[in-house]
Amino acid sequence: MxxxxxxxxxxxxxxxxxxxxxxxxxxxxxxxxxxxxxxxxxxxxxxxxxxxxxxxxxxxxxxxxxxxxxxxxxxxxxxxxxxxxxxxxxxxxxxxxxxxxxxxxxxxxxxxxxxxxxxxxxxxxxxxxxxxxxxxxxxxxxxxxxxxxxxxxxxxxxxxxxxxxxxxxxxxxxxxxxxVLSEMLAVEPNLLTTVGPGRLSKGAAWGLLARMYLNAAVYRNRTATSFTFQSTDMDNVISYCDKIINSGQYQLASDYFTIFNQDNHNNKELIFAVDQRAELNGNNRLPYFSLSGNQFPIPAYPAANGTDGPAITPDFYQSWAQAYSPKDPTVDPRFYRQNLSIYSNPGDSCVAESNFNINRGILRGQQYGLLRVNGAFLKCPNGNYKVGKLFNVTRNLPTVPVNFTEQVDFTVAGSNYSTGYRVEKYEFSKKSTSGRNLGDADISIIRLADVYLMRAEAKLRKSNDAASALADVNTVRAARTFPTTTPALTSMSLDLLFRERGFELYWEMVRRTDMIRFGKYEGTWTEKTNxxxxxxxxxxxxxxxxxxxxxxxxxxxxxxx
Incomplete structure (x- = not known):
């Protein structure tokens, strides 16, 4: 045999x-x-x-x-x-x-x-x-x-x-x-509810089914001028989202960025995720991808820096700025988390290794961090690490500050190393043995906030139930209470929901699918007119x-x- x-x-x-x-x-x-x-x-x-x-x-x-x-x-x-x-x-x-x-x-x-x-x-x-x-x-x-x-x-x-x-x-x-739908429906009864987010559980299947039904109109007629969202499909989205929400297994995190911490495997908001725990040799570069080549997130590894990769577009930033004007978008704790106190207190320029964490979320303006000279980080007299204003030293531009600007495009000026606001959503691994390997923060595929937002969207598309949709969106917002509570919204529409999905789920690999479903993928934005x-x-x-x-x-x- x-x-x-x-x-x-x-x-x-x-x-x-x-x-x-x-x-x-x-x-x-x-x-x-x-x-x-x-x-x-x-x-x-x-x-x-x-x-x-x-x-x-x-x-x-x-x-x-x-x-x-x-x-x-x-x-x-x-x-x-x-x-x-x-x-x-x-x-x-x-x-x-x-x-x-x-x-x-x-x-x-x-x-x-x-x-x-x-x-x-x-x-x-x-x-x-x-x-x-x-x-x-x-x-x-x-x-x-x-x-x-x-x-x-x-x-x-x-x-x-x-x-x-x-x-x-x-x-x-x-x-x-x-x-695809029939296959997921067929296996759902035999899946477990007791496995973690790294395996396909009953909750994960419910979330994927909700996502399938939500996108059914797109998948049935990909090039349609406008999509026809069938009432029965939206009922199914609501039903599977209800199953997840009412199961009691999952919980919205009060501290938004803990969902993306290196130890997030047991975070109750995750329903289905890429298991990246260090013992499984996770090796994802999402935390490095957007940072400057002069930002070094782990004191133990002076060779492990960012790559000056993608930035957010000015268009996406303006969606935040306009939503909260005249206040700064930082009133929404999902936008930014300050971890380096030197921003607010210049005297805090000496940081113990155990206390050093780079800032998270959308990074703007002058950046501060570990100062590297001749391949080693500077230290203070007490042995702590020196933190100060960063310059583009690794780019052979030692007098040019790492000052992230809103402008970023494909012109020469717009392509400089510091152009564009950057994103640091997932946390660097503190278990790394090189500063670059063991990216052990699980990568979210489906989490509870997305489930609430899918249900809200289905309610809007089915019967324009703006009140119920608003309640779902504000449930997510109200859950984010650290360090401040996300302000509640007072109205809801499909355009507002699309904006809200961007605020909640940015950098989580759902944007293209969302843009197509909301009829916005053929729009115009920075450097794109197709x-x-x-x-x-x-x-x-x-x-x-x-x-x-x-x-x-x-x-x-x-x-x-």
């Missing part, structure tokens, strides 16, 4: 690309797994199903696709040398991406490989005589649906595959949507199409590319 444990890549995968055709398997006989219990075998089958989630959510993969393509984030050609990458980030923002974009290919590869691993687990788990196998089977099947859900959202296709040796069937449009509705989908990577060329017409390019 043989047991299938893991799928391996196809021959084409050995060249760095993956195809959903002709997937081979690595079949291990009993001799190779002698001594393993059925529980261990079951664990060995389910682990690979989740293993590539950190790669999918890497800063240059799913994050870039979902954020830099929107009005929320922009990544210029920094200093004329950095982040050029043959213009892929400029094109992503301007909706001129091509099928050769390497970040699209990387995301595609990780998704289809995860599908392959899910199919292998689905076929192996029923052969194991262990109580966990039934639950793992539901999780593997549900994760297959989730990976297809991402493919549907990004590329407009899903792959249907039951037998690892068979060729996948490709579905598009409403058929693709119906397949209005082609076909850009709601990305091009299928050309190497994937070439890899499937042995079956004529099997994998065709999306319209407009």
């Amino acid at each position: 043989k047991k299938t444990l893991l799928s391996i890549l196809t021959a084409i995968a050995l060249t760095g690309t993956y195809s959903c055709t002709n997937l081979a398997e690595n079949v291990l006989d009993e001799a190779s797994v002698s001594g393993l219990s059925n529980q261990q075998l079951a664990d060995g089958n389910i682990a690979p199903v989740y293993a590539l989630l950190p790669n999918i959510f890497l800063h240059t993969n799913y994050f870039a696709i979902q954020e830099i393509s929107t009005d929320e984030a922009i990544l210029p050609y920094r200093g004329g040398t950095d982040w050029g990458d043959n213009g892929i980030y400029l094109a992503l923002h301007q909706h001129t991406t091509t099928s050769t974009d390497p970040n699209l290919l990387s995301t595609w590869n990780n998704l289809v490989q995860s599908l392959s691993r899910s199919v292998s687990a689905i076929n192996a788990l029923p052969t194991l005589n262990d109580a966990s196998a039934k639950v793992y089977l539901a999780e593997a099947r549900g994760m297959r649906a989730y990976y297809n859900m991402l493919l549907l959202d990004l590329f407009g296709i899903v792959f249907v595959k039951e037998d690892p040796q068979s060729t996948s069937t490709i579905l598009r449009g409403e058929a693709a949507y119906n397949y 209005t082609d509705v076909r850009k709601r989908l990305f091009p299928i990577p050309q190497t994937a199409i070439d890899g499937a060329s042995n079956i004529p017409g099997y994998l065709t390019q999306n319209e407009g590319y």
